[in-house]
Amino acid sequence: MNALSNLLRRSRINRNMRKVTMLAGCLFSSSLLWAQRPAPDAMGDPFVVTLVVIMALLALIIGLLAYVVLGSAELYRDKEKQEAALLPLEPEKKSQGVAPVVTAVVVLLLVGLPGLAQVNSIDPDAVVGYKLSDTAFYLMTGVIFVELLVIAALLYNLRVLLDIKKKKVFATNGATAKPKEHWWDKINKFKPVEQEAAMDMGHEYDGIRELDNRLPPWWLYGFYACIIFSVVYLWRFHVSHSGPSSEEEYQLAVKEAEEKKAAYLVKAANNVDEHSVKLMTDASDLANGQKIFETACFACHGKLGEGGVGPNLTDKFWLHGGSVQDIFKTIKYGVPEKGMKSWKDDYSPAQIAQLASYIHSLKGSNPPNGKAAQGESEAGEAGDDAGAQEAAKVAVDSSGK
Amino acid sequence: MIVSESTAAPAQHLTSPSLPVEKFSYDNKIVKWFAYAVLFWSLVGMLAGLWASISLFYPGINLGLPATTFGRMRPVHTNAVIFAFVGNGIFMGVYYSLQRLCKARMFSDALSKIHFWGWQGIIVAGAITLFAGFTTGKEYAELEWPIDIAITLVWVIFGINIFGTIIKRRESHLYVAIWFYIATWVTVAMLHIVNSFELPISLFKSYSWYAGVQDALVQWWYGHNAVAFFLTTPYLGLMYYFLPKAANRPVYSYRLSIIHFWALIFIYIWAGPHHLLYTTLPDWAQSLGVVFSVMLIAPSWGGMLNGLFTLRGAWDKVREDPVLKFLVVAITCYGMATFEGPMLSLKNVNAISHFTDWTIAHVHIGALGWNGFLTFGVLYWIIPKMWNTPLYSKKLAGTHFWIGTIGIILYAIPLYWAGFAQSMMWKTFTEEGQLKFQFLETVTHVIPMYVTRSIGGALYIVGAVIMVYNLRKTIKQGSFVANEAAEAAPLPKEVATHGKQHWHRWIEKRPMQMLVFSLIAVAIGGILEMVPTFLVKSNVPTLSSVKPYTPLELHGRDIYVREGCYTCHSQMVRPFRDEVARYGEYSKAGEFVYDHPFQWGSKRTGPDLARLGGKYPDSWHYNHMLDPQSMSPGSIMPSYGWLLDNKIDTSKTPAMIRAMQTLGVPYPAGYDQEANKDLTAQAESIKKSLQAEKIKTNHQQEIVALIAYLQRMGKDIKSVPKEETAIK
Missing domain, CATH: 1.20.210.10 (Cytochrome c oxidase-like, subunit I domain)
Incomplete structure (x- = not known):
């Protein structure tokens, strides 16, 4: 009989406690909403988003802590009541004990926050455009500070309560303390394996039984955290548009790279172009040019420049000019319609100058299997025999299709 | 709420002693x-x-x-x-x-x-x-x-x-x-x-x-x-x-x-x-x-x-x-x-x-x-x-x-x-x-x-x-x-339950639900x-310069799919600085409206091909398919010599065109009967360009169709003045 009424009482208390926590939750969410109201555009600023997220997280922590403190307060009070073996509890007696005090503190602080904030929000500076105003900043940091205070207060309360409990345990059991729980068991809320008979669901399938263990708390809160992340993510990229879209990311990257490149080129003596390029004759420059030639060019122009898919580079006939400036230009921009790609993204201007100089140096090397002449001779006349003229014509026809 | 159930549990699987096992x-x-x-x-x-x-x-x-x-x-x-x-x-x-x-x-x-x-x-x-x-x-x-x-x-x-x-x-x-x-x-x-x-x-x-x-x-x-x-x-x-x-x-x-x-x-x-x-x-x-x-x-x-x-x-x-x-x-x-x-x-x-x-x-x-x-x-x-x-x-x-x-x-x-x-x-x-x-x-x-x-x-x-x-x-x-x-007792019509059950037990008795x-x-x-992606037009902005594939390119695309090129090559230039520098303008949704199936790929063992068209001459592709190492030394691509011997089946062309029309590709009505004429003309021009590089081939060869497709890739958007597509 006594046990039953005890149970009833506890469930009633539980319900009340749930109400309190719900109330706290509501208050917090409203204060959160309020925090965003003064400058909705400010949600575009990642810094603001971070602050809001911190505020929300702290609020969540407060909610959880409040729940824990209230719970342990109830537990402590229940125990005390039982020990005192009082008459069946009357409703109005509930207002005694630590819990209501804690509740009051929490609620007061919660209610106080928006109130506090409202005072400041009269300041017109708070409602500015995209830039976070000082007022809003101090307001938000203020809220975070107050939240931290609340957390400290709650933690203090919790410690006090736990201390009382511990003292009680010591008082009754003497010096025998409980064996220390392993952190792994703690974070998973494991119950000892020996107690699992009490948790048996009574289900049995081909000999497989099921237990009624709680969800591991870190798992559950991890799940909530992922959901919160998702909401913030969608908000940031699709409501406030404070995160860059794929296209904007690209533009930013290109802009940044171009600035960097410009800064570098100012310093580097590398900004030659087709107008300023000079023929290089230094052996090391030509060797570098040859190296590039043998990786990039030989597939089409032959290992010795004798030509293949592409034209012969060793004769004096040129489709696009044979001066070092012309060769530089052809390499740099390519002749896409004839299959010569642009190499300016592959090699630096200095490298292209080396390459152009190397190609220039091939003139007259007369390698075996040289491809027939194409284009204009340097002297101005076309190929010097009928066959070469024919070949040049075909080449122009086919590539100009 | 579940506690009550467990007390009744041990006897549960024997709930109906009256029924024979x-x-x-x-x-x-x-x-x-x-x-x-x-x-x-x-x-x-x-x-x-x-x-x-x-x-x-x-x-x-x-x-x-x-x-x-x-x-x-x-x-x-x-x-x-x-x-x-x-x-x-x-x-x-x-x-x-x-x-x-x-x-x-x-x-x-x-x-x-x-x-x-x-x-x-x-x-x-x-x-x-x-x-x-x-x-x-x-x-x-x-x-x-x-x-x-x-x-x-x-x-x-x-x-x-x-x-x-x-x-x-x-x-x-x-x-x-x-x-x-x-x-x-x-x-x-x-x-x-x-x-x-x-x-x-x-x-x-x-x-x-x-x-x-x-x-x-x-x-x-x-x-x-x-x-x-x-x-x-x-x-x-x-x-x-x-x-x-x-x-x-x-x-x-x-x-x-x-x-x-x-x-x-x-x-x-x-x-x-x-x-x-x-x-x-x-x-x-x-x-x-x-x-x-x-x-x-x-x-x-x-x-x-x-x-x-x-x-x-x-x-x-x-x-x-x-x-x-x-x-x-x-x-x-x-x-x-x-x-x-x-x-x-x-x-x-x-x-x-x-x-x-x-x-x-x-x-x-x-x-x-x-x-x-x-x-x-x-x-x-x-x-x-x-x-x-x-x-x-x-x-x-x-x-x-x-x-x-x-x-x-x-x-x-x-x-x-x-x-x-x-x-x-x-x-x-x-x-x-x-x-x-x-x-x-x-x-x-x-x-x-x-x-x-x-x-x-x-x-x-x-x-x-x-x-x-x-x-x-x-x-x-x-x-x-x-x-x-x-051995087991048969399932009684009504399963006796004791006390309050977990809410989920309801559906566990109902396989259909x-x-x-x-x-x-x-x-x-x-x-x-899916529904918005299919129905809301702004999700796939169309590009007027993107045209359906020619019949020869369609054949080439079939070869591309058949050989599983997508297992090593992507067709998707992402909006990254390096990809734009390496491959060209990044891909746009409207470029793929005629791609049945899409061939974006998921792995780049070889380079992206979305902007391949026009990058190399026809003869490069010919040599490369025959012996990839000759054109890019060190390449791990296998040789596709059979493409030089196999012939495309032009009798399939009308059916291919009709299928594409059914799927919404805007070929003119009756084009299925004329498609092979265009196919031959395009193949002949590729044949000629190969001939100029001293490569002899027949215009019906699979390699010709594949070259046609490879040379088409990504070109529609290239022909448009840059300001319309690029951001720079």
Whole structure:
């Protein structure tokens, strides 16, 4: 009989406690909403988003802590009541004990926050455009500070309560303390394996039984955290548009790279172009040019420049000019319609100058299997025999299709 | 609220003492067949994988044959491992556990047999057609339409058989394993049917019903959820049966089962777009892919935790029992892969990992660790059970375990390294603002890692061979129990319940409602992502300069699909500085509206081809297809000499054009009859340009069609003045 009424009482208390926590939750969410109201555009600023997220997280922590403190307060009070073996509890007696005090503190602080904030929000500076105003900043940091205070207060309360409990345990059991729980068991809320008979669901399938263990708390809160992340993510990229879209990311990257490149080129003596390029004759420059030639060019122009898919580079006939400036230009921009790609993204201007100089140096090397002449001779006349003229014509026809 | 139930529990399975106990038997024969099929196809599928992996550093391994090039071997490998090895593994485990969880023999032995032979027939037909080059070109759904229909029929037979068994069960409630089986069945049916919408033009050739962006969305909705509902949920079901059985421990948490089951099937389906980050899929769909992938961590880990925590109090057994060893590593790999997956879905990580070997390493943690090891654990458990004998050698099983584990590590770590290194090389610029590495340099750089990966894979196969030997010996020493005797009371009309039940118990008694609710849970995500992408025009802005392919280019595209070029080459320039510098203007959604099927690819073993058109002369392509190393020394692309000999079948052209018209490609009416004229004209012009470079070829040669297609790629947008498309 006594046990039953005890149970009833506890469930009633539980319900009340749930109400309190719900109330706290509501208050917090409203204060959160309020925090965003003064400058909705400010949600575009990642810094603001971070602050809001911190505020929300702290609020969540407060909610959880409040729940824990209230719970342990109830537990402590229940125990005390039982020990005192009082008459069946009357409703109005509930207002005694630590819990209501804690509740009051929490609620007061919660209610106080928006109130506090409202005072400041009269300041017109708070409602500015995209830039976070000082007022809003101090307001938000203020809220975070107050939240931290609340957390400290709650933690203090919790410690006090736990201390009382511990003292009680010591008082009754003497010096025998409980064996220390392993952190792994703690974070998973494991119950000892020996107690699992009490948790048996009574289900049995081909000999497989099921237990009624709680969800591991870190798992559950991890799940909530992922959901919160998702909401913030969608908000940031699709409501406030404070995160860059794929296209904007690209533009930013290109802009940044171009600035960097410009800064570098100012310093580097590398900004030659087709107008300023000079023929290089230094052996090391030509060797570098040859190296590039043998990786990039030989597939089409032959290992010795004798030509293949592409034209012969060793004769004096040129489709696009044979001066070092012309060769530089052809390499740099390519002749896409004839299959010569642009190499300016592959090699630096200095490298292209080396390459152009190397190609220039091939003139007259007369390698075996040289491809027939194409284009204009340097002297101005076309190929010097009928066959070469024919070949040049075909080449122009086919590539100009 | 559940406490009251447990007090009444011990007597629950004997609730109706008035009903006589029925005697029946479990069908072990069908399980045996599926187990043999698992053993056989595991070796076949893994060897195909080993072959494919070797061809990445030794392309000559194809022996000059079309069938054995990487482009065809890779689909054979993926299909064999997914549908043959894991598929038979699912059926083996389901047929074994479902009978016991329902206390009933399978609904129909005849249907079991049809299911078995039907499925093996599909696998054989699939292997032959893939080797022959009949493919739809959509990853993990490469099988052509007649086989798609056969899969649907066999899947329905499987469904009838399992639901028949569930309905005539002698157990009032459905165990969590069965929830997973039901969700698997209904979701795979939905995925397969929706993704296989294709228009046949001949017995073994069809075109995807969808095009470009939409095709990509449907394909990766399917592809991602094939992983979810073919490789994950059925195997979670198996875990929920075989782990508690092998460890002889109760399942850790019933509530965790409920929450992670529903959350998993609901959230999983949304995550497909994470395969398409930074592509031309609309940004909102990409973001949904990101956030649902992140939210998926917890439901996935719920399964892992429920598995690992079930072993509480039995970890001493794990040291002894090879079955538990395999299961524990399987579950751990599941946990690693399902954490890594969401991380890879974050855009900034995906920017590094996508198109590289990182993805390959990731899926193999799942495939080798989770699916492979779980299957091995189940095999080591059920074969001694069904043959009524202890395992021939625990020591050999232990050897298999270690060799397999080392194999996984040697497989995965080099590929993680290769993926990261290659991606970093792709993205490196010199200070002058040039790309630092040619694509080819980034390929040759990772070849040592490819070699190590093959060694890891080979070790894994050696382990599997040891298992086959061990199981063969076990089978020899035991005697097979074809019909395992069992008895149970029949299910009363009204199941008596005592006290307040957990709310979820309601649906556990109702398989049909379970089916419907699962279908609703898995349908929502797909519908909400696909319907807007199909119906809202702004999601795929059209470009007026994009024109349908010419008939010759269509033929070339068919060859491109047939040879599986998409297994190594992407057609998607993402909006990254390095990709624009390397390949050209980044891809736009409107460019793909005539692509049935889309060919964006998922891996860049070779460079992207989206902007290939016009980059090289025709003769370059000719020489390159004949002997890739002659044009790019060090290339690991195989030679495609047969393209120079084979002729295209121009009699198919009208049917191809008509099919495209049906799918909405705006060819003028009656063009099907004129198409071949245009085809010949274009082929002649290519022939002429080759002739100018002293290359003699016939205009009907396949190489001509392929060159036409390659030279077309990405050109539509190039011809437009730059300001219209580019941002600079």
